[in-house]
Every structure is written in structure tokens, then in C-alpha cells.
Amino acid sequence: MYSEDSYLLLSGIQHYAFCPRQWALIHMEGQWDENYLTAGGRILHNKAHGSQITEKRGDLIIFRGLKVHSSELGIVGECDVVEFHKSDAGIRLKGYSGLWCPYPVEYKRGKSKLDDCDRLQLCAQAVCLEEMLCVEIETGALFYGEPRRREVVEFTSELRAKLKDIVENMHKLYERKHTPKAVKRKSCQSCSLKDLCLPKLGETDGGSVIKYLEMHLS
Ligand code: SF4
Numbered sequence: 001m002y003s004e005d006s007y008l009l010l011s012g013i014q015h016y017a018f019c020p021r022q023w024a025l026i027h028m029e030g031q032w033d034e035n036y037l038t039a040g041g042r043i044l045h046n047k048a049h050g051s052q053i054t055e056k057r058g059d060l061i062i063f064r065g066l067k068v069h070s071s072e073l074g075i076v077g078e079c080d081v082v083e084f085h086k087s088d089a090g091i092r093l094k095g096y097s098g099l100w101c102p103y104p105v106e107y108k109r110g111k112s113k114l115d116d117c118d119r120l121q122l123c124a125q126a127v128c129l130e131e132m133l134c135v136e137i138e139t140g141a142l143f144y145g146e147p148r149r150r151e152v153v154e155f156t157s158e159l160r161a162k163l164k165d166i167v168e169n170m171h172k173l174y175e176r177k178h179t180p181k182a183v184k185r186k187s188c189q190s191c192s193l194k195d196l197c198l199p200k201l202g203e204t205d206g207g208s209v210i211k212y213l214e215m216h217l218s
Pocket residue numbers: 018019020021022025181182183184185187188191192193194197198
């Protein structure tokens with residue numbers, strides 16, 4: 001169990017899963033450099049977030065901008081959208097009759113990714129909701145802006161174990177205030193911090209990042 005003053009931001013999980021150094025630069029050193037990918041994501045997020053807006057449509061209640069936390073993981077954050085579906089397996093919600101099952105939905109720019117960065121962030125939201133509401137959540141969804149489609153995510157034991165491992169490592173690094181060294185990889189091309197982290201990427205051969213990576217990663 002973590003004390004509240006050691007909670008880390010849930011949104012950092014996707015950064016850490018993408019690159020531990022990126023997470024440390026943003027969340028420990030306070031560096032942030034917006035590129036077109038992060039700007040697009042921010043606009044999509046702003047559309048999804050209200051300030052704790054609730055909407056009811058028949059057997060569905062929608063909460064936007066719901067604040068969540070987990071003392072077991074030591075994280076705090078906000079869910080884009082949490083849907084509550086009427087179900088006998090659900091929980092009671094103050095002000096609503098019947099039983100309701102929570103279903104987190106996270107909005108993302110672009111397409112579904114091969115890596116688990118987005119799935120881990122959604123899984124972290126589910127773990128927070130489970131702890132806060134004493135309920136089990138088996139699935140949630142990622143809504144991607146480009147195909148404008150939902151991808152259902154199963155919160156498997158493997159995904160939960162990976163999440164626990166990542167968050168433990170985040171806490172260890174944060175306690176030590178240690179920023180990992182840069183490890184160049186192809187994903188550095190789309191990293192919002194590449195000019196801060198690897199300034200040489202932008203200086204070589206007229207700024208051709210691809211050529212630089214081909215030279216150094218082959
Ligand atoms: S440029 Fe590469 S190594 Fe540096 S923070 Fe971004 S992904 Fe990590």
C-alpha cells in the first residue's frame with residue numbers, strides 16, 4: 001500500500017511503457033515538448049473530458065472526467081469516460097436504482113498500436129475503479145480517433161502483472177530520482193521529447209531522422 005503523498009500520475013504509465021526515459025523527463029524533470037501526435041491526442045482528450053459530467057441513456061450511465069486512484073498501485077488520475085451498464089452483477093450507485101457494472105473507455109489519437117502502452121493505461125484505470133468500487137472489471141475499450149472505432153481490451157492476468165511491474169519500477173525510479181539513459185530505438189522518431197533527449201537526431205544530414213536511425217540502429 002502506498003501513502004497518498006507518494007502517488008504517481010496514472011497518465012505516466014503509457015509514457016513509461018513507451019520509454020522509461022521519456023516518463024522520467026516528463027514526470028520527474030518536468031520537460032514536455034508537444035509534437036503533432038501529442039497535440040492531436042490532447043484535443044481528442046479535451047473532447048472526452050468534461051468536469052465530472054454525468055449522462056444517463058436508458059440502461060447506460062456515462063461519467064466523464066471521473067477521478068480515480070489506487071493505494072495498491074500508488075497512482076492517481078482521471079478516466080476519460082466510465083460507462084456503467086445495468087447488470088445483475090453490478091454495484092449500487094447513489095441516486096440510481098438497480099445495479100451497474102463499470103466499463104472504462106479511453107480516447108486515443110491515431111490507430112491501435114502493437115505495443116501495450118494504451119492497454120496498460122486503461123488497465124490501470126480498471127484497477128483503480130475495482131479498488132474504489134469493490135467490483136471486478138474484465139474489459140474496457142480504447143477509442144481510436146483515426147478509424148473512429150472502439151477496441152475492446154481484456155484485463156488479463158498477464159496485462160495486470162505487467163502493469164504492476166511497470167508501476168513498481170516507476171516508484172523505484174521516482175524514489176531514487178533517477179532518469180534512465182537514452183536508448184535509441186525506432187520509436188524515438190515519434191517521441192515528443194526527441195529534440196531534448198537526442199538533439200543529434202535533428203542535426204544530422206539535413207535533419208533526416210530516418211537516415212540517422214538507419215545509421216545507428218542497423
Ligand atoms: S527520444 Fe527515444 S530515448 Fe529519448 S525519451 Fe524519446 S523514446 Fe526515449
